[in-house]
Amino acid sequence: MTRRTRHVPAEHATDIASRGVPEATVARLPLYLRALAMLAERGVATVSSDELAESAGVNSAKLRKDLSYLGSYGTRGVGYEVEYLRHQISREIGLTQDWPVVIVGIGNLGQALANYAGFASRGFRVVGLIDADPTRSGEVVAGLVVRHADDLEQVVREYRVAIGVIATPAGAAQHVCDRLVAAGVTSILNFAPTLLQVPDGVDLRKVDLSIELQILAYHEQRKNGAPLALTAEQAAELAEAVGA
Amino acid sequence: MTRRTRHVPAEHATDIASRGVPEATVARLPLYLRALAMLAERGVATVSSDELAESAGVNSAKLRKDLSYLGSYGTRGVGYEVEYLRHQISREIGLTQDWPVVIVGIGNLGQALANYAGFASRGFRVVGLIDADPTRSGEVVAGLVVRHADDLEQVVREYRVAIGVIATPAGAAQHVCDRLVAAGVTSILNFAPTLLQVPDGVDLRKVDLSIELQILAYHEQRKNGAPLALTAEQAAELAEAVGA
DNA sequence: GGGTGTGAAGCTATTCACAGCC
DNA sequence: GGCTGTGAATAGCTTCACACCC
Numbered sequence: 424m425t426r427r428t429r430h431v432p433a434e435h436a437t438d439i440a441s442r443g444v445p446e447a448t449v450a451r452l453p454l455y456l457r458a459l460a461m462l463a464e465r466g467v468a469t470v471s472s473d474e475l476a477e478s479a480g481v482n483s484a485k486l487r488k489d490l491s492y493l494g495s496y497g498t499r500g501v502g503y504e505v506e507y508l509r510h511q512i513s514r515e516i517g518l519t520q521d522w523p524v525v526i527v528g529i530g531n532l533g534q535a536l537a538n539y540a541g542f543a544s545r546g547f548r549v550v551g552l553i554d555a556d557p558t559r560s561g562e563v564v565a566g567l568v569v570r571h572a573d574d575l576e577q578v579v580r581e582y583r584v585a586i587g588v589i590a591t592p593a594g595a596a597q598h599v600c601d602r603l604v605a606a607g608v609t610s611i612l613n614f615a616p617t618l619l620q621v622p623d624g625v626d627l628r629k630v631d632l633s634i635e636l637q638i639l640a641y642h643e644q645r646k647n648g649a650p651l652a653l654t655a656e657q658a659a660e661l662a663e664a665v666g667a
Numbered sequence: 668m669t670r671r672t673r674h675v676p677a678e679h680a681t682d683i684a685s686r687g688v689p690e691a692t693v694a695r696l697p698l699y700l701r702a703l704a705m706l707a708e709r710g711v712a713t714v715s716s717d718e719l720a721e722s723a724g725v726n727s728a729k730l731r732k733d734l735s736y737l738g739s740y741g742t743r744g745v746g747y748e749v750e751y752l753r754h755q756i757s758r759e760i761g762l763t764q765d766w767p768v769v770i771v772g773i774g775n776l777g778q779a780l781a782n783y784a785g786f787a788s789r790g791f792r793v794v795g796l797i798d799a800d801p802t803r804s805g806e807v808v809a810g811l812v813v814r815h816a817d818d819l820e821q822v823v824r825e826y827r828v829a830i831g832v833i834a835t836p837a838g839a840a841q842h843v844c845d846r847l848v849a850a851g852v853t854s855i856l857n858f859a860p861t862l863l864q865v866p867d868g869v870d871l872r873k874v875d876l877s878i879e880l881q882i883l884a885y886h887e888q889r890k891n892g893a894p895l896a897l898t899a900e901q902a903a904e905l906a907e908a909v910g911a
Numbered sequence: 912g913g914g915t916g917t918g919a920a921g922c923t924a925t926t927c928a929c930a931g932c933c
Numbered sequence: 934g935g936c937t938g939t940g941a942a943t944a945g946c947t948t949c950a951c952a953c954c955c
Contacts, residue, residue, distance in 0.1 A: 447924060453881040457860065471936065480862045483936095484926055491938055499937045500933040516881050517888030524880070531782060535775035541860050541877035546884070585887050586880065609890060610883040616701065616785050618724045626886050628879045633785035635872045636768070636830065637697040637760050639854040640790070642870050643829050644761030646853060691946060715914060727914095728948055735916055743915045744955040 444515070448489045452512050454479045455486070456545075459509040471502040518546040523582040525551035525608075527599050528591030529559060529569050532614055536590060537565035547586075551578035555595065575599075579606035586610045593617040688759070692733045696756050698723045699730070700789075703753040715746040762790040767826040769795035769852075771843050772835030773803060773813050776858055780834060781809035791830075795822035799839065819843075823850035830854045837861040 458478035462470060472490075476483035490496060490503075496511050497503045513519050524547050526533050536542070537549055552564055555572045562569045570578065578584065587603040589596050589611060596615035603611060604625055613619050613629040621627045702722035706714060716734075720727035734740060734747075740755050741747045757763050768791050770777050780786070781793055796808055799816045806813045814822065822828065831847040833840050833855060840859035847855060848869055857863050857873040865871045 445924070449882055449885050450878070452885075453875070453878045456881075458862075472938095473936085478862070482926080484928095485924090487937065488925080488939080495938070497937050498933065499931070500935050502936070515885070517884045518881065520888070522884055522887075531775050531779035535779055536876060538775060539876055541875075542880065545877060545881065547877070547880055586883055588880075610887045612879050612883060618702075618722070624890075626883055628883055630874060630876070630879055631697070631785075632780060632783055632874070633789060633791070634694070634697045635856050635874055636786065636791055636832075637700075637762065637789060638693055639830055639856060639870055639872055640761045640766055641693050641696070641759070643766075643854045644764070646868075689946070717914085726948080728950095729946090731915065732917080732947080739916070741915050742955065743953070744913050746914070 444492045448492055449516075451479075451481065451485075451489055452516055454481070455489070456509065456512050456516070456518075459505055459512070462505050463509060467505055469502050469504055472497070475503065513546075520546060522547050522586055523550040523584045524548065524586045524588060525553060525575070525578055525582075525584045525603075526588045526590060527553045527572075527575065527603070528589060528595070528615075529554040529562075529564055530590065533588075533590040534564050536588060536614075537567065550582040550584065551575075553578065555591070572599075575602055576606040579603065579608055584608055586612070588612045588614070589619075590614045688736045692736055693760075695723075695725065695729075695733055696760055698725070699733070700753065700756050700760070700762075703749055703756070706749050707753065711749055713746050713748055716741070719747065764790060766791050766830055767794040767828045768792065768830045768832060769797060769819070769822055769826075769828045769847075770832045770834060771797045771816075771819065771847070772833060772839070772859075773798040773806075773808055774834065777832075777834040778808050780832060780858075781811065794826040794828065795819075797822065799835070816843075819846055820850040823847065823852055828852055830856070832856045832858070833863075834858045 455475065458475055459470075462475075462478065470478075472483040472487045476486040479486065487497075490508075493511060493515050496508050510519075524542070526536055526549060529537070529552050533552070533554070537552055542549065549565065549567065551574075552567050552569045553572055553575050554560070554569050557571060559569050560571045579587070584606075585608060587600075587608040587610070589599055589603075591599055593615045594617075596613060596617050597619055600611060600613070600619045600621065604621060609624065610626040611619070611621065611628070613627065614632070616631055616633065619627055619629075699719065702719055703714075706719075706722065714722075716727040716731045720730040723730065731741075734752075737755060737759050740752050754763075768786070770780055770793060773781070773796050777796070777798070781796055786793065793809065793811065795818075796811050796813045797816055797819050798804070798813050801815060803813050804815045823831070828850075829852060831844075831852040831854070833843055833847075835843055837859045838861075840857060840861050841863055844855060844857070844863045844865065848865060853868065854870040855863070855865065855872070857871065858876070860875055860877065863871055863873075
């Protein structure tokens, strides 16, 4: 299903570039981009995979493997040219184009997102802030006028918005999501702590602020070492679970 | 390297319980917990793995495998008792205890975190809000008085804080991190868009608000079909032309 | 019959280690 | 000599499919 026929060598390269990049690699490309931006700012012109990996917080074998999916952008014995690699990764992710974004739900989180410099600097342009509370309409946040929920469809169409960000309370999220999709949005980033349903063809990603904290708690709990406080009952359960 | 010697059966059980739950499973436990909370609220007493998986947005084989790492908490032919399973998962993650948390950096994001109901309802108790800006000291956010950065160590020690949340600008994050660690914090959740260095024994997780957006952009770029080997320029034109 | 719990198979991702090029 | 790019090996995760128990 992901395979194409094999007989067009010129296209073959494209095939690899467009379908061959693993998800795990895609998720790390932004890290490399950030590291490269820092190096560029410091005036560094060339980096080795070791140095770049260190700046990005991954190991160098992984970095080289990741970059190899995009092409051969390094020079053996030398390393990678910072600006060139930066451009190539940007292009791969699609950050060389402009992405108009709408944010729905202008509470504290929505405001934080609207003000976040990391968006603007990467080609994401916030073109609409929507909030259901009519008393907020007209308020200016991050240089934009907050608009009422009724204007959602209009904003999406006017700016050809492809990416929507949901920062509403959980209860409103699915309704907002449906309206965004109906208006033409095909990628959604959800910050509301609820599971959203989207039709095929629409990409959905989520950020749950409390999940990371819960993962930390899990590990923290295990740090206080200790042949830890098992009740007799739990011990029995464990022994059973172990079997062998 | 993860293997221990084999001769102490009693410890063996502990070994599995504490080291045997895969990271990928740990990361999903919060999802199951949320789904169970919703079911409980609706008065559902029992669920099958199919139903619970559906509510949590995963497939049922994965759910059953995940739960099997915790123990045998279901009944064949019947399913899982909602409240019982909920309790078991909570205990596994460590949410049956109280986790005092300090948030550093009370901008919009810090405020959003301080107000986030999802923390309080899961055993996370925000006990300190710290901001470097002296004009903010004394301000009340989410029912707590914002304190000056000088008080960081005192708050951590007074409440025996194990988990710290960093929501400062990137430039301040490493310094704040060092101080948290020095004061005794052993788990850190970082929202600042920068790579933090922590000593061994300290857990670090990060949430980068712009990474998810970049991943969406990557996929969005590839939706506009096309057998494309395009220059960035051409791609931009195409994106524009495609529009709807 | 119905649905869990789990070995086994399949797949994806990471790491190793070195050939190949500068 | 140094460092990239990449097959091969390993580890980890997901899915299958069915034995087993209610």
